[in-house]
Amino acid sequence: MVQNKSVIFLASPTEYPVPGEHFAVETRELNAELKENDVLVRNLYLSLDPYMRGRMRDSHVKSYVPSYPIGQPVSGGGVSEVTESKNPAFPIGSIVTGMVGWEEYTLVSGGQGLRVIPNARDSKIPLSAYIGVLGMPGMTAYSSLKIIGQPKAGETIFISAAAGAVGQLVGQMAKKLGLRVIGSVGSDDKLDFLLKELKFDAAFNYKKGSILDNLKAAAPQGIDIYYENVGGEQLEAALDVLNIHGRIVACGMISQYNTPNPYGVKNLMNIVGKRITMRGFIVSDFAEQCGADFAKDVGTWLVKGEIVYKEDIAVGLDNAPDAFVGMLQGKNFGKQVVKVADL
Amino acid sequence: MVQNKSVIFLASPTEYPVPGEHFAVETRELNAELKENDVLVRNLYLSLDPYMRGRMRDSHVKSYVPSYPIGQPVSGGGVSEVTESKNPAFPIGSIVTGMVGWEEYTLVSGGQGLRVIPNARDSKIPLSAYIGVLGMPGMTAYSSLKIIGQPKAGETIFISAAAGAVGQLVGQMAKKLGLRVIGSVGSDDKLDFLLKELKFDAAFNYKKGSILDNLKAAAPQGIDIYYENVGGEQLEAALDVLNIHGRIVACGMISQYNTPNPYGVKNLMNIVGKRITMRGFIVSDFAEQCGADFAKDVGTWLVKGEIVYKEDIAVGLDNAPDAFVGMLQGKNFGKQVVKVADL
Ligand SMILES: NC(=O)c1ccc[n+]([C@@H]2O[C@H](COP(=O)([O-])OP(=O)(O)OC[C@H]3O[C@@H](n4cnc5c(N)ncnc54)[C@H](OP(=O)(O)O)[C@@H]3O)[C@@H](O)[C@H]2O)c1
Ligand SMILES: NC(=O)c1ccc[n+]([C@@H]2O[C@H](COP(=O)([O-])OP(=O)(O)OC[C@H]3O[C@@H](n4cnc5c(N)ncnc54)[C@H](OP(=O)(O)O)[C@@H]3O)[C@@H](O)[C@H]2O)c1
Numbered sequence: 001m002v003q004n005k006s007v008i009f010l011a012s013p014t015e016y017p018v019p020g021e022h023f024a025v026e027t028r029e030l031n032a033e034l035k036e037n038d039v040l041v042r043n044l045y046l047s048l049d050p051y052m053r054g055r056m057r058d059s060h061v062k063s064y065v066p067s068y069p070i071g072q073p074v075s076g077g078g079v080s081e082v083t084e085s086k087n088p089a090f091p092i093g094s095i096v097t098g099m100v101g102w103e104e105y106t107l108v109s110g111g112q113g114l115r116v117i118p119n120a121r122d123s124k125i126p127l128s129a130y131i132g133v134l135g136m137p138g139m140t141a142y143s144s145l146k147i148i149g150q151p152k153a154g155e156t157i158f159i160s161a162a163a164g165a166v167g168q169l170v171g172q173m174a175k176k177l178g179l180r181v182i183g184s185v186g187s188d189d190k191l192d193f194l195l196k197e198l199k200f201d202a203a204f205n206y207k208k209g210s211i212l213d214n215l216k217a218a219a220p221q222g223i224d225i226y227y228e229n230v231g232g233e234q235l236e237a238a239l240d241v242l243n244i245h246g247r248i249v250a251c252g253m254i255s256q257y258n259t260p261n262p263y264g265v266k267n268l269m270n271i272v273g274k275r276i277t278m279r280g281f282i283v284s285d286f287a288e289q290c291g292a293d294f295a296k297d298v299g300t301w302l303v304k305g306e307i308v309y310k311e312d313i314a315v316g317l318d319n320a321p322d323a324f325v326g327m328l329q330g331k332n333f334g335k336q337v338v339k340v341a342d343l
Numbered sequence: 344m345v346q347n348k349s350v351i352f353l354a355s356p357t358e359y360p361v362p363g364e365h366f367a368v369e370t371r372e373l374n375a376e377l378k379e380n381d382v383l384v385r386n387l388y389l390s391l392d393p394y395m396r397g398r399m400r401d402s403h404v405k406s407y408v409p410s411y412p413i414g415q416p417v418s419g420g421g422v423s424e425v426t427e428s429k430n431p432a433f434p435i436g437s438i439v440t441g442m443v444g445w446e447e448y449t450l451v452s453g454g455q456g457l458r459v460i461p462n463a464r465d466s467k468i469p470l471s472a473y474i475g476v477l478g479m480p481g482m483t484a485y486s487s488l489k490i491i492g493q494p495k496a497g498e499t500i501f502i503s504a505a506a507g508a509v510g511q512l513v514g515q516m517a518k519k520l521g522l523r524v525i526g527s528v529g530s531d532d533k534l535d536f537l538l539k540e541l542k543f544d545a546a547f548n549y550k551k552g553s554i555l556d557n558l559k560a561a562a563p564q565g566i567d568i569y570y571e572n573v574g575g576e577q578l579e580a581a582l583d584v585l586n587i588h589g590r591i592v593a594c595g596m597i598s599q600y601n602t603p604n605p606y607g608v609k610n611l612m613n614i615v616g617k618r619i620t621m622r623g624f625i626v627s628d629f630a631e632q633c634g635a636d637f638a639k640d641v642g643t644w645l646v647k648g649e650i651v652y653k654e655d656i657a658v659g660l661d662n663a664p665d666a667f668v669g670m671l672q673g674k675n676f677g678k679q680v681v682k683v684a685d686l
Pocket of ligand 2 (some may be wrong): 674
């Protein structure tokens, strides 16, 4: 019997998840009996994303994604190699992306949700990009900035969590489109990255000084778009500084995910007086409308070196729980992935 | 010299305005020297609207409408008779609507913003309607429900301040369009009015019991549109109960206008997970897009008796300050106007 190291979901946290208490590494036996259309994959890279924190909830709380079943591996996006297959669409040896467990091997029933990465073995693009800039976080940035943000040259955008998986692409796209780009981050290293590598026009560390004062200083003409990754105090500051007909791209509110005491936003009346539109979305909403353009545009920019994309790669499944908690706490510098195995 | 009784703005309140302290009745001499295109009107009805509270602010605070100058009459929408005119568009004796002072006579420089009500003297429609259901509040309800609410038959809408100037038309329009209509109000009289006269499907008094529990009970299938007049706790409850792809028509947040301690809304993450769109507006934004349809549709409904419209008429300028404060406190039952003089 093959052994399969996995990260198992144990219990719902109310604050930050604690490795060993809410999820833990365990080795189980692999039961790999493939039925018609099933595919067995060997996982190479796993994507660690904030929304997974939302899946670590009590199963009776409804949400747009199902909660993780207790006692089963945590799951999410990954890049994997097909090692056994009863599905002609996914021959042995092909490299795929899709939803897999945090484990060495995943049996993907019916091959559901898998997508072959063409020419993956010869590509200059690193495989991890397919769960980053060319994957879900990239698509999130690209589609929502376009569709909800409605960016126009000369406007100003403010992006929170601006050095992260989503934020760094939003900022670079906005620069390409001729916007003035402002970002907030939680460390001075990330600040340097925004200003020096990504060429943001202004940026600040939200842990130093007043967020509102920092934002006002960075945006003397106000902002036209707030790309919302964080929520709470940063949203409140953005509402104060937004211009008439401003847009809020409501992508996420990570400051609210790990606390039982959510922040109360007190100045929503700005939405009326300044005719602001705040719109939430889930990346899959835009797949049809934007998927093809996304792959083409971002693929081209990447290959031409017109954008950069920073990844933070933890090595080994054993490190996945800590890397996940670290990402929630801002210890990641760029898109957080876990490298499970070499190709 | 003609004497002109007026309501003068004296000082900015931080909570509810106090008659005598923040605004007061005073009689001044009328200086009616008309220049080319000027019009002198005798005011018949004045519209008392929540946004005027926002104009009673310190002049250095920016907003979408200018602050009232201290020592000048409070101003707002009115219905008036032209008594002197150097403007061929507004002959003596014509009945007009426009922005006037809270005073017996207003000199309208250049006739700016005035509009003649055709056949006003013979109309079956009461003159006060032109500052209510056929005026700004009616246009507010009509345009924003259509454009932002995007109502579809079979959906459910929840309206706060549902018996008010805006709310009562929103509710009746939504019924016409085949929606399930839920309203909240601050008294049991208003509750009866919603259920018995306006035929709402459900309603509750937000002062009795938990707002969230009341809303959940009234909307077992959730709501698709929240027509937001109130803000604070009602917005929070609506966010919890909204369905996927729900819309919030951000018309106003009156619960926040008269307090230095705004309510903090803690569950905005619902906007992301449920892909909610919350959009603010000012009625004038929609004039071009909706003005003609509004006048035609609402005029027809009114004449045919397909909608009702409750007004609360205070008599005499002396009673305007109390009526204004009463409206902010929910003492009005229907659209609050002041009758200044008979035609
Ligand atoms: N709607 C969708 O479909 C969709 C899809 C993908 C992602 N998202 C959302 O997009 C946001 C960013 O996701 P991502 O994948 O790009 O993650 P990420 O930015 O790479 O990583 C999360 C970052 O959030 C910041 N953060 C954590 N706690 C914070 C706090 N209390 N206050 C301020 N910042 C905090 C940290 O950066 P600092 O060091 O700067 O604090 C951390 O690095 C998240 O809210 C996520 O839920 C939504
Ligand atoms: N965006 C725009 O262009 C525009 C245009 C017009 C109006 N508005 C807004 O629309 C809303 C309704 O205006 P309206 O003219 O129709 O006024 P209204 O409803 O006729 O009168 C105001 C009503 O608000 C309710 N209210 C007052 N304080 C409250 C509180 N703390 N909590 C809950 N309800 C409270 C009271 O009703 P209860 O007895 O039910 O408490 C009161 O009767 C206001 O927010 C106004 O600012 C916006």
